[in-house]
Amino acid sequence: MTKQVKARAHTWYEVDYNSGTIRFLRRFCPRCGSVMAHHKVPVPRWHCGKCGYTIFEVQAPEKPAAPAQAKSSARSRRAQPKSQ
Numbered sequence: 101m102t103k104q105v106k107a108r109a110h111t112w113y114e115v116d117y118n119s120g121t122i123r124f125l126r127r128f129c130p131r132c133g134s135v136m137a138h139h140k141v142p143v144p145r146w147h148c149g150k151c152g153y154t155i156f157e158v159q160a161p162e163k164p165a166a167p168a169q170a171k172s173s174a175r176s177r178r179a180q181p182k183s184q
């Protein structure tokens with residue numbers, strides 16, 4: 101009856117035992133502050149399961165002339181400058 105769920109919080113961190121540092125591998129939601137989930141299919145993106153905020157990592161590499169997309173991706177830091 102009780103579903104067995106493995107503890108996965110340790111997968112959020114990467115521990116460097118040589119230098120004694122802990123690196124957080126996930127991102128926090130800019131809207132609500134929760135830990136976001138990373139999905140690779142169909143497009144790589146960060147998604148917040150709490151409020152639904154989504155950050156797309158890459159913007160359609162097939163079409164270089166991509167117009168402004170959804171309003172939720174206004175904070176795209178990964179805008180790549182066009183090389184001429």
Ligand SMILES: [Zn+2]
Nearest residue numbers: 129132148151
């Ligand atoms: Zn959120």
